[in-house]
Amino acid sequence: MYSPTFVDLKEVPNVDLAIVEGGVRTKEDENLIREVRAKSRILVALGICATHGGITSLGNIFSLRKLLEKEYSLVEKTQLPELEDLMYSICNFVDVDYYIPGCPPMPFLIVHTLKSIVSGKQPLRHQSVVCTECHRKIIPAKLDRLYGIYEKESDPQLCLVSQGFVCLGSLTREGCGAPCPRAGFTCFGCRGPPDSMMYRSRDMYAFLIRVIASRTGIAPETVKEELYRNPFIFHTFIFSKFERSKAREKVI
Amino acid sequence: MSSKREITISPTTRIEGHGKVTITLDEAGNVSNAYFYATEIRGFDYFLRGMEADRLPFIISRICGVCSTAHIIASVEAIESIYHTEITETARKLRELLLMGQTISNHSLVIYFLTLPDFYFPIEEDPSKRNIFQIMRERPDIGRKAITLRSFGARILDVIGKREVHIFSVIPGGLISPLQERERVGLLQEAENALAVAKEALTLGKELFEKNWNDFKKAGDYKTYYMALTRNDALEFYNSKIRVINPEGTTTSEFAAQDYMEFLEEKRYAWTYAKFAYLKALGWPEGIVQVGSTARMNVNATATTEIANRELQEFKKKFGSPAHATLLFDYARLIDLIYACEKAQELLTDKNLTRTDTRVKVEPKGGIGVGVVEAPRGTLAHEYTLTEEGKLEQMKLVIPTQINNEAINLNVKDAATEFIHNGEIKPGLLNRIEMVIRAYDPCIKCATRQANGRVQVEIRNSRGKLLKTL
Numbered sequence: 182m183y184s185p186t187f188v189d190l191k192e193v194p195n196v197d198l199a200i201v202e203g204g205v206r207t208k209e210d211e212n213l214i215r216e217v218r219a220k221s222r223i224l225v226a227l228g229i230c231a232t233h234g235g236i237t238s239l240g241n242i243f244s245l246r247k248l249l250e251k252e253y254s255l256v257e258k259t260q261l262p263e264l265e266d267l268m269y270s271i272c273n274f275v276d277v278d279y280y281i282p283g284c285p286p287m288p289f290l291i292v293h294t295l296k297s298i299v300s301g302k303q304p305l306r307h308q309s310v311v312c313t314e315c316h317r318k319i320i321p322a323k324l325d326r327l328y329g330i331y332e333k334e335s336d337p338q339l340c341l342v343s344q345g346f347v348c349l350g351s352l353t354r355e356g357c358g359a360p361c362p363r364a365g366f367t368c369f370g371c372r373g374p375p376d377s378m379m380y381r382s383r384d385m386y387a388f389l390i391r392v393i394a395s396r397t398g399i400a401p402e403t404v405k406e407e408l409y410r411n412p413f414i415f416h417t418f419i420f421s422k423f424e425r426s427k428a429r430e431k432v433i
Numbered sequence: 434m435s436s437k438r439e440i441t442i443s444p445t446t447r448i449e450g451h452g453k454v455t456i457t458l459d460e461a462g463n464v465s466n467a468y469f470y471a472t473e474i475r476g477f478d479y480f481l482r483g484m485e486a487d488r489l490p491f492i493i494s495r496i497c498g499v500c501s502t503a504h505i506i507a508s509v510e511a512i513e514s515i516y517h518t519e520i521t522e523t524a525r526k527l528r529e530l531l532l533m534g535q536t537i538s539n540h541s542l543v544i545y546f547l548t549l550p551d552f553y554f555p556i557e558e559d560p561s562k563r564n565i566f567q568i569m570r571e572r573p574d575i576g577r578k579a580i581t582l583r584s585f586g587a588r589i590l591d592v593i594g595k596r597e598v599h600i601f602s603v604i605p606g607g608l609i610s611p612l613q614e615r616e617r618v619g620l621l622q623e624a625e626n627a628l629a630v631a632k633e634a635l636t637l638g639k640e641l642f643e644k645n646w647n648d649f650k651k652a653g654d655y656k657t658y659y660m661a662l663t664r665n666d667a668l669e670f671y672n673s674k675i676r677v678i679n680p681e682g683t684t685t686s687e688f689a690a691q692d693y694m695e696f697l698e699e700k701r702y703a704w705t706y707a708k709f710a711y712l713k714a715l716g717w718p719e720g721i722v723q724v725g726s727t728a729r730m731n732v733n734a735t736a737t738t739e740i741a742n743r744e745l746q747e748f749k750k751k752f753g754s755p756a757h758a759t760l761l762f763d764y765a766r767l768i769d770l771i772y773a774c775e776k777a778q779e780l781l782t783d784k785n786l787t788r789t790d791t792r793v794k795v796e797p798k799g800g801i802g803v804g805v806v807e808a809p810r811g812t813l814a815h816e817y818t819l820t821e822e823g824k825l826e827q828m829k830l831v832i833p834t835q836i837n838n839e840a841i842n843l844n845v846k847d848a849a850t851e852f853i854h855n856g857e858i859k860p861g862l863l864n865r866i867e868m869v870i871r872a873y874d875p876c877i878k879c880a881t882r883q884a885n886g887r888v889q890v891e892i893r894n895s896r897g898k899l900l901k902t903l
Binding site (some may be wrong): 235236239240284285328329330331332334361362364365366391412413414 | 479480481483485486487488492495498552593596597598599601602604605608610710795836
């Protein structure tokens with residue numbers, strides 16, 4: 182067993198199953214993930230950083246390396262691992278057998294996947310969107326603008342989008358049980374895109390604009406303007422170097 | 434070939450984040466220098482610029498999966514100080530309870546999973562066995578206790594924070610929803626159980642410590658300044674003043690969270706991605722300061738809860754105040770754990786905790802604000818500059834591991850000097866070095882805002898040629 186956080190072994194052994202967390206930011210990470218792939222029969226990517234790039238892929242907004250060269254000009258290249266040009270998810274370098282996205286990934290999904298693998302079965306896949314697991318009622322509204330998460334208190338029964346909040350549930354893979362929208366907090370897409378978004382190169386912006394416009398009654402142009410002003414809302418979807426075609430049929 | 438050499442330990446195991454140790458030897462084969470460095474970088478400070486303040490707290494808490502609660506609370510407090518928001522008493526209590534939950538789940542992880550194997554097994558034990566899984570095989574009861582404690586911490590985060598890891602219920606203005614009465618009663622029952630387990634952990638920890646103390650006190654003893662939160666001279670994790678004491682134990686300064694950045698300065702070295710923080714007034718290297726469990730014990734004279742206070746007094750009597758030995762961090766962490774369990778129980782006993790006034794309206798504006806909390810690893814500060822439109826212009830984070838960075842390096846060099854003489858490396862070097870690093874429970878992820886977790890040791894000669902990797 183190789184797990185630097187818990188066990189003192191320093192070499193990666195040959196294993197049946199490897200679970201990898203975290204993305205690839207340095208050349209050293211890249212070498213390690215290649216080594217792990219070569220030495221394991223089944224490779225599971227766990228958590229949004231490993232599967233899609235996650236929050237850290239926000240670093241792809243601009244060349245982080247350029248900024249760091251200025252800030253870290255003192256850093257000696259020979260002593261520290263060299264940075265990759267961007268933040269990558271591991272599927273950019275190796276083939277992944279199962280993806281368990283989420284930030285954090287839900288414990289029951291991990292348990293289910295591992296049990297299935299051990300007993301030689303295919304794990305149950307979640308293909309639809311978070312809205313299917315959310316109790317909130319979608320009732321088209323007549324609003325004049327969108328609201329920030331902390332701007333007003335939310336109605337406990339009504340769909341958050343219908344209340345003017347930018348909830349990404351309609352764009353995000355189900356399987357988590359919708360804990361965030363259930364508690365009155367907008368989904369921010371930590372499970373990445375659902376199957377439907379992976380088969381075609383669908384424009385996620387256009388899709389979300391349609392959803393928001395139809396549920397709030399705000400004109401699509403206004404919604405578009407509002408969303409374009411705010412690139413951070415979509416970080417999981419647009420900044421990550423996630424290879425959609427490779428991940429088909431493999432996301433749990 | 435040059436007679437100078439260099440030793441590398443890579444990855445350093447059982448800590449959070451990627452790290453590496455390099456030891457350089459001189460011609461005679463004695464230690465000339467030793468470095469503990471972070472080999473990872475993510476750049477949160479940069480890529481979040483331009484983000485709206487209302488998304489900041491729950492995004493920034495993703496810096497770290499272990500202490501994300503401390504980060505989200507520090508972040509929200511910074512924003513509230515810009516908005517001049519006064520939150521309600523109920524919200525304040527719930528936030529404090531969340532910090533206790535965080536401390537319990539973190540400390541139970543560190544105590545049982547990361548450091549216990551060092552105390553439990555002899556130093557010569559096969560590395561593949563020196564871990565919690567082996568302890569669980571030999572003593573299943575210890576494993577069960579570890580899990581009871583950790584799940585109590587996680588339950589608090591799940592019930593009040595709405596998610597076990599990366600909570601999101603803490604928002605500018607208070608908490609997103611109140612605590613239900615049945616939830617309070619449920620947590621209170623678990624709290625009693627958890628406190629009982631924490632007491633056993635303390636007994637076991639003290640026993641192992643007593644047994645190994647003669648060996649332990651050799652491992653580093655640096656007389657530095659200490660910093661921690663304090664309220665009326667008592668242990669505190671949230672919403673109070675910051676106090677700095679000198680190596681003799683005299684208070685040199687006491688200040689409010691808003692003034693934090695005037696007292697701390699950062700510096701950078703060429704060989705690591707993590708910065709170093711020190712006391713501005715004293716400069717470098719006089720201003721080296723330590724934070725974390727020992728610092729909390731040294732800065733505060735008392736604790737407000739019964740058992741923790743008793744243990745704190747015993748700690749001071751045994752090891753002096755301020756206590757300096759590095760491995761005491763592991764001991765002090767047990768007192769932290771007891772305090773957190775007692776405090777959680779005390780807060781949960783209060784029926785007012787379920788009041789529904791958890792949220793006040795905020796009025797966004799621009800400006801600069803600081804939020805400071807006591808994270809499991811020490812004093813954590815977030816400083817934000819927001820524009821009038823409510824977007825992040827600049828941010829500065831001072832992370833406990835950055836503050837302890839220099840102390841860790843001094844300790845590593847010390848340990849190396851003890852084990853390496855004239856080119857001969859005595860067995861046990863690797864484990865000793867890792868033990869002193871682990872005492873600080875460093876979180877490299879936070880210090881460099883990077884992902885993932887592991888440390889390496891390198892031995893290099895004077896020309897930088899790699900001779901050996903441990």
